Amino acid sequence: MGEPCGAPLAPAPQHEPAAAPSLPLFPDPERLDADLLAFLKQASDQLCRWWGDSSQRSPLPLLSVLPEVAPAADGLDPLALLDDLQLVMDGAFNPVHPGSMAHLDPPPLTASVAADLICAGLNNNLLAEELSPSLSRLERILCAWMAERLGLGAQAGGVAASGGSLSNLMALVVARQQRQLLGAQEALVFCSADAHVSIAKALAVMGLPPSALRPVAVDGGGCLQVDQLAAQLDAASAAGQPVLAVVATAGTTVRGAIDPLGPIAALCRARQIWLHVDGAIGAVFGLSSQHAALVQGLGRADSLTVNPQKLLGITKTSSLLLLRQPDALASCFATGLPYMEPSWAEAHGGECGLQGTRPAEVLKLWLGLRQLGLNGIDQVLSGAIERRQQLQTLLEPLPLELRSGPLHLLAFTPRHLSAPEAENWSQQTRHRLLERQLMLSRPLYQGRHHLKAVLGNPHTGVAQLEAVADVVAASLPAPQSLR
Numbered sequence: 001m002g003e004p005c006g007a008p009l010a011p012a013p014q015h016e017p018a019a020a021p022s023l024p025l026f027p028d029p030e031r032l033d034a035d036l037l038a039f040l041k042q043a044s045d046q047l048c049r050w051w052g053d054s055s056q057r058s059p060l061p062l063l064s065v066l067p068e069v070a071p072a073a074d075g076l077d078p079l080a081l082l083d084d085l086q087l088v089m090d091g092a093f094n095p096v097h098p099g100s101m102a103h104l105d106p107p108p109l110t111a112s113v114a115a116d117l118i119c120a121g122l123n124n125n126l127l128a129e130e131l132s133p134s135l136s137r138l139e140r141i142l143c144a145w146m147a148e149r150l151g152l153g154a155q156a157g158g159v160a161a162s163g164g165s166l167s168n169l170m171a172l173v174v175a176r177q178q179r180q181l182l183g184a185q186e187a188l189v190f191c192s193a194d195a196h197v198s199i200a201k202a203l204a205v206m207g208l209p210p211s212a213l214r215p216v217a218v219d220g221g222g223c224l225q226v227d228q229l230a231a232q233l234d235a236a237s238a239a240g241q242p243v244l245a246v247v248a249t250a251g252t253t254v255r256g257a258i259d260p261l262g263p264i265a266a267l268c269r270a271r272q273i274w275l276h277v278d279g280a281i282g283a284v285f286g287l288s289s290q291h292a293a294l295v296q297g298l299g300r301a302d303s304l305t306v307n308p309q310k311l312l313g314i315t316k317t318s319s320l321l322l323l324r325q326p327d328a329l330a331s332c333f334a335t336g337l338p339y340m341e342p343s344w345a346e347a348h349g350g351e352c353g354l355q356g357t358r359p360a361e362v363l364k365l366w367l368g369l370r371q372l373g374l375n376g377i378d379q380v381l382s383g384a385i386e387r388r389q390q391l392q393t394l395l396e397p398l399p400l401e402l403r404s405g406p407l408h409l410l411a412f413t414p415r416h417l418s419a420p421e422a423e424n425w426s427q428q429t430r431h432r433l434l435e436r437q438l439m440l441s442r443p444l445y446q447g448r449h450h451l452k453a454v455l456g457n458p459h460t461g462v463a464q465l466e467a468v469a470d471v472v473a474a475s476l477p478a479p480q481s482l483r
């Protein structure tokens with residue numbers, strides 16, 4: 001028998017305070033709290049549903065409604081909390097969508113999401129060991145493992161930081177202290193013209209003038225030109241200007257180019273210059289026996305930034321600063337923590353970097369890497385490179401300038417357009433792509449706007465890549481109208 005049209009629907013959710021389940025403000029130390037358990041289950045239910053239907057929403061929601069923001073006089077019941085949460089979720093960027101390929105923000109690795117929840121629940125503090133006994137050790141050991149695997153040597157180690165910008169800043173602060181250039185306003189930092197903006201930001205924080213940053217020209221592949229670097233270092237030395245550090249980039253932000261790390265390291269070694277490698281994008285390739293050759297020379301750095309949040313899907317934030325001589329961290333940042341028990345190892349977490357109180361971000365990195373295994377890491381990296389190659393193959397016949405490197409990033413812009421024409425084209429084409437639920441970004445590179453695809457999303461398939469190529473092909477001026 002068919003259902004009549006007026007069949008009863010599921011009962012409407014009841015929000016009267018009397019009917020609502022209760023939620024304790026703090027976990028009960030005496031018993032397993034069924035209300036709390038139900039609340040956390042509902043919250044993870046909601047999250048799993050958000051993931052599960054994310055292909056039906058746009059990668060970038062355009063309209064969204066925010067719930068009330070300021071706390072009311074009385075606190076909300078759990079159902080109201082979850083409803084409000086849902087509104088914010090509905091307006092969130094959607095990294096799980098197969099068309100999400102704009103930035104270095106992949107879908108989250110599932111074990112890392114669980115570890116993030118546990119991290120919040122443990123509410124430990126990496127500031128000091130008595131506030132994070134097991135987690136401090138986990139961080140120290142995982143940093144040492146990662147550093148050794150990346151070739152920094154058996155003594156190497158490091159510290160977790162809330163993002164690559166902070167890792168880069170700490171590296172340069174350490175380099176300055178190690179090179180005894182603390183008061184030197186004339187000290188210089190050399191990096192490729194395509195280096196990340198966080199290097200300039202770091203120098204500003206360090207109180208150095210903008211002229212302290214010396215960009216070195218890149219070649220046609222977006223890699224720092226070593227002969228140019230050598231000439232600029234010679235000139236600095238002739239002018240009596242000290243060098244604070246050379247920063248090489250392993251994976252530039254627009255195209256994923258890898259500076260020639262070995263030759264740069266040799267140059268730095270010969271002149272006793274600190275070499276920092278910004279491997280926020282590329283260093284993870286050094287974890288893979290299959291792909292390590294792409295970042296050959298990584299291990300010759302004095303310091304190295306790694307951002308597992310960018311391609312491996314460790315939930316944000318996840319960045320490490322690794323050093324060949326990790327004691328340099330404490331010798332730079334330690335002030336003593338007179339209100340804490342002494343460290344059981346060399347130094348407290350809060351004495352190895354700029355951050356004081358910080359969450360145990362290592363937990364989601366550790367669990368995520370354990371979930372992947374070395375073979376899983378290989379697969380994530382290989383998949384990303386393959387998708388970039390597939391898209392490149394699809395775009396190659398078109399009259400585009402393709403900017404890539406060996407990794408998973410590909411930027412492109414039509415040949416022969418002026419800067420304003422390229423800006424226009426990039427805006428319109430990004431819009432067309434978004435209409436098909438394909439999200440690319442629009443970097444300004446070498447004076448002209450490009451579209452950029454970052455192929456780190458494992459859900460992006462041939463269908464999306466072909467759709468990108470179709471939209472881009474349709475966006476290009478007909479051949480006869482090209483100048």
Ligand SMILES: *Cc1c(COP(=O)(O)O)cnc(C)c1O
Binds near residue numbers: 163279
């Ligand atoms: C993303 C990025 C950074 C900065 O990392 P955040 O985590 O965003 O602070 C530094 N260097 C490079 C090359 C990057 O791509």
